[in-house]
Amino acid sequence: MRVFIKDYLIPWLLLIMVWVAIWIFVPGEEKNLSLPNVLSVLVLLPLFLLVALYFVGKTLERYGYSRKDVRRLPEIIEKTHGRLYLSKEIFDTIGWALIFWGLFSTVIFMTEGPLWGVANAVAMFAWIFAFFVLLVSMVIWVLGFLPALYKLLTGRELNRDFLVEMMKLNLVLTAILIVVRLIALHVGDVSAPHYVMELIAFGRNDRVVNSLFELSALNFLFGLAGLYGPRKIGKATALLLTLIVFGQLWVTWGLLFG
Incomplete structure (x- = not known):
């Protein structure tokens, strides 16, 4: 699990933290960090991750795994890290999902309420x-x-x-x-x-x-x-x-x- 945590999980968490830092510390006249907007962003995060895991499942199928093997993602990454392109594809897929989540959430924070956001x-x-x-x-x-x-x-x-x-x-x-x-x-x-x-x-x-x-x-x-x-x-x-x-x-x- 050391490789998964150090080279995959921590960078993903850092990406989330970067977005949070941008929302908190970067000034903006239109920024609205209201509680409804914050809750909306928190709800959207697992939704974006679920979409990412769907595409990760399709990637696993291309390498001979099944979609159910998403549950063994840390183990698969540990086995394929540095040997197959699979681990990089998984990293990029989840990374891009977090980037799009951040962009999506940024637009929400630019509006008055979560629905319009x-x-x-x-x-x-x-x-x-x-x-x-x-x-x-x-x-x-x-x-x-x-x-x-x-x-x-x-x-x-x-x-x-x-x-x-x-x-x-x-x-x-x-x-x-x-x-x-x-x-x-x-x-x-x-x-x-x-x-x-x-x-x-x-x-x-x-x-x-x-x-x-x-x-x-x-x-x-x-x-x-x-x-x-x-x-x-x-x-x-x-x-x-x-x-x-x-x-x-x-x-x-x-x-x-x-």
């Missing part, structure tokens, strides 16, 4: 994740396009796992974008915290939202072309992927500079 934090993350459709396109340009061209022209098989995971992520982000759009169009004029109002304004921006929908469609089309193109049209898939990427660049130019 949670709504404000959810709005902030929804706004960010809706824009991640553009990030998926950028990942395609950097990690997907050129390697795909090289493999197609040299007769090698494309990375199907990358394409499938990219399409799954794109679908999730598109679903978030659709929800944001529907909420923004159907909610009336309200007086709400900052990020809620920003989310509504974003969802009502036809040019931005439509551009993101177009990027989402092109992202998905890139994945489909990469998965099925080589079997159907062979090396001509390279031309199709190139046209899709040029389409993404055109839409992105209009999104950012239009």
Whole structure:
């Protein structure tokens, strides 16, 4: 247990303490450390950790364990520390959960009450994740396009796992974008915290939202072309992927500079 405590548990606890120190000692005019807000943040911590443990369970499955082995997490970390990438993935997953918990909680502390605080934090993350459709396109340009061209022209098989995971992520982000759009169009004029109002304004921006929908469609089309193109049209898939990427660049130019 020494390795687990020293290299994993203590850093996680320190991360929590850093957030607490920021909330207490960093000055801010909008900061509201009321009891309801503090209780809300404390309740959210185990919820974020449960989500993290869910993903840890999926990670364990990839390494031959079962999800129930989450109960033996300290033991597994002790056995795999320094020998398998598994322990680092577990550390990063829980670490990122604590980072997101801290960011989420910070937004709550910027509002008057916990209900608006949670709504404000959810709005902030929804706004960010809706824009991640553009990030998926950028990942395609950097990690997907050129390697795909090289493999197609040299007769090698494309990375199907990358394409499938990219399409799954794109679908999730598109679903978030659709929800944001529907909420923004159907909610009336309200007086709400900052990020809620920003989310509504974003969802009502036809040019931005439509551009993101177009990027989402092109992202998905890139994945489909990469998965099925080589079997159907062979090396001509390279031309199709190139046209899709040029389409993404055109839409992105209009999104950012239009």
